[in-house]
Amino acid sequence: MAILRSTLDFLLYDWLNAASLNERERFADHSRETFDAVLDTCERIAREKYAPFNRLVDTQEPHFDGEKVILPQATLDANRAYAESGMLSAAQDYEEGGMQLPYTIEAAANGFFGLASVSIGSSLLTKGNANLLLVHGTETQKAVFARNEFNGRFSGTMCLSEPQAGSSLSDITTRAVPDGADFEADPLGARYRLKGNKMWISAGEHELTENIVHLVLAKVPGPDGKLIPGTRGISLFIVPKKMVDAQGQLIGVRNDVALAGLNHKLGWRGTTNTLLNFGEGKFPVNGEAGAVGYLVGRPHEGLRCMFHMMNEARIGVGTAAVMLGLAGYYASLDYAKNRPQGRPMGPAGKDPTQPPVRIIEHADVKRMLLAQKSYGEGALALELYCARLVDEQHTGTPEGADDARLLLEVLTPIAKSWPSEWCLEANSLAIQIHGGYGYTRDFPVEQYWRDNRLNMIHEGTHGIQATDLLGRKVLMENGKGLQLLAGRINATIERAIQVPELAAHANALGQALAQVGAATKAAWATGEPTDALANAVPYMQAFGHTVLAWIWLDVALAAHAAADGAARTGRLAAMRFFFHYELPKIGAWLQVVSNRDQTCAALPEEAF
Incomplete structure (x- = not known):
């Protein structure tokens, strides 16, 4: 958890400037010290009440004895500790028993529980349920149901x-x-x-x-x-x-x-x-x-109300996927540092009498570790950026709040789907680094992969998220949300192009953004949804990779300004990896989108 904590500190304070949130009236009682105290508390509870029991809850599944569902005592203890910490109502008003904590900090703190045991959970649905009732429920419904959910009774x-x-x-x-x-x-x-x-x-x-x-x-x-x-x-x-x-x-x-x-x-x-x-x-x-x-x-307005909860849940699922991806990364990094196997390339490696080297010294293992780092830490930055938009929506200026609302509309399908695909790939790479041991229950990486595979389906499949993105989100309000996002991306490009070490990456991102814009227009050129949406998933994959490249470039600007050290070197290398190995993939995805390719959609079922 120490690696996660240092990553969170950098993203929260050096990149997102979360400490400045206390300048807003709602968060005026807070400071970096109170934010850190929340992170410390959640890290401790996760380490003591969640992490030691992750394998236990996987092997001792819930079962029904004919009267009630039986769960391990550890699950009860973990849920009680979480409720007693006040995190169920952390972002709520003081009058509701909350801390008026920024959602950015709440989301970061909840990351520790996902890392320790996503299967035990951190009451995501309970909070979403209660938040929905605070917006759409009557005063009595708020008092009876929402507040008893926030205090842990329900x-x-x-x-x-x-x-x-x-x-x-x-x-x-x-x-x-x-x-x-x-x-x-x-x-x-x-x-x-x-x-x-x-x-x-x-x-x-x-x-x-x-x-x-x-x-x-x-x-x-x-x-x-x-x-x-x-x-x-x-x-x-x-x-x-x-x-x-x-x-x-x-x-x-x-x-x-x-x-x-x-x-x-x-x-x-x-x-x-x-x-x-x-x-x-x-x-x-x-x-x-x-x-x-x-x-x-x-x-007859139930769906409108429920979407309030579904959007929260989608960001929560994305964060869970991130944490599982990072859990696998940390496990495989530790394994690679300690597992001796094989010999180096070149003349020295031809001497069988020499002792084997640790596998982290092999280039391909470094490739797999760097891929995991770029997926996991990049997706974590995306989720925290979305959390920061939530705070902007609720406490910013009227214009800033509306911009944040629209940006969240566009980014939510990506915040849910991108980590659930690529942090799952990170888990697959973690198994690969472990070799045959990765398939056994002697190591945790097989469980991380199994847990993460669900997130591609949770709260709307890839196909649903992609249809939402290309069929609704990029078009809504005459494309204003997409224009706002492009504006933010271009602002990062303008800053990065002034830094010689980042200028080539800034140009690559600009080209990718132009490709996405052109593909969006081409997809809808006929005005027929069946033409445009036939390749909605490849569109979302390209869109997501472009967003993550932007996030990484923005993070790299903060890293570039930081003091020299291993953390700075690692972040800049992860950014370069993403631009060199991942961003070029978007061309193939966008080609079928732009051509409105009907290979899949037009194939009759008997041909399968």
């Missing part, structure tokens, strides 16, 4: 997918009908009865907290009793596992939400992942089947 989920629909929310069939003639009179919100099934619900059943607050998407039937097709009829509901009163106290009644099964996955095995049945009648409330749910916001 935990939260998001329930979107259904077994038959997957990621296609248009096709969900969970329905919600008003519960009685006085359904609007309940102090907790308009009361409905829900019936349906939800799949892939992380933390959907456990005994870690007093209650679980499910946020559930469901459709309210129209006057004819039929569900409205598409997403227009979707509403959002609070469905607690256990019924509560208007003061947030449990009333001893179980809601009609039943565990239908646990999903046993490739990775994240320490997290319960569930299939939930809502309203099947196993736990009838007042003698009636149907899970009791309370409307959030207005009817």
Whole structure:
């Protein structure tokens, strides 16, 4: 964790100038000392309560004993320590029991938990759930549900997918009908009865907290009793596992939400992942089947509300992918420094009587380590940059806040998808460096790869993120978000071109940006979405590589200004690696985008 801490310190203070955030009224009580104290606390909890049990929670998966889901004691202890640290409400107002901590610092501090054991987790969904309710919930819903999530009494989920629909929310069939003639009179919100099934619900059943607050998407039937097709009829509901009163106290009644099964996955095995049945009648409330749910916001606006949580979750998934990539990098770096094997190239290596060298002395091992460093540290910088935009959105000037909002819209698909692809590749390289040992459970890198493989699917697959990027984000508000991003990239280019050591990289980035711009126009030249989006994923890969090259060049400017040392040398080398080995890849990706190539889209299924 020491390497991560020094990297975070550099990115936060030397690059992002996070210490200056205390000049803003909301953060005026803070200083670098208080920021460091938060980082110290989280690093300690992660080291003591999370890291020693990462293998344990992987091998002792959650299981259902017929009444409740059983988890290792270590998971309970870790979650309790996290809640007691105050990190659940760290970014909230003082009046909410929070610290008014910048999100930039909160995101950085949470990185330690992802590095130590992403499978135990740091209550990402609980915070996202509560934050959504603070924006869209009633005062009573905030008091009863959100604040009890922030203090650790309750935990939260998001329930979107259904077994038959997957990621296609248009096709969900969970329905919600008003519960009685006085359904609007309940102090907790308009009361409905829900019936349906939800799949892939992380933390959907456990005994870690007093209650679980499910946020559930469901459709309210129209006057004819039929569900409205598409997403227009979707509403959002609070469905607690256990019924509560208007003061947030449990009333001893179980809601009609039943565990239908646990999903046993490739990775994240320490997290319960569930299939939930809502309203099947196993736990009838007042003698009636149907899970009791309370409307959030207005009817038929559920998707708009839920996207508040989904965007937070996507940045969180990207950060989890980063930390797994870095965990593998640190493990393989340590292994490479200590594993003797083979002899050097050249005349000296031809003498078999000479002792073997450590594998870090081999050029190809250095290549794989440098690739991991460039992926992991570059993606970490991207996630922290996005976190800084969140703070700008909430505390900046009106113009700065709106710019930050638009930049986040464009960057969120990249912040989720790029680390989930390339930090997974870093994990693969970590296994390669370990050789045959990398495939065994004697070393942690195989678990890091398994845990990270899920992130390409978590919170929207690559295809969904790519379609969102090329089909919506780069076009929204007449392309203003893309123009803002290009402006930031060009500002970095202008600064870097003045530094002789960075000028060639600045020119390469300028050329890449021009290629992305031209490909964006070419993709939409016919105005037909089927033409433009046929190669949305290659577009996103090229777009993401261009963004990461920009991030690395900007970081390199800060590194170049730092004192000489191994850390400075390593950061500049990682930047050069990315420009020399990775950025040239975008040409092939953008070629199929610009040509609107239909090789994949046009192939009839029988040809497969």
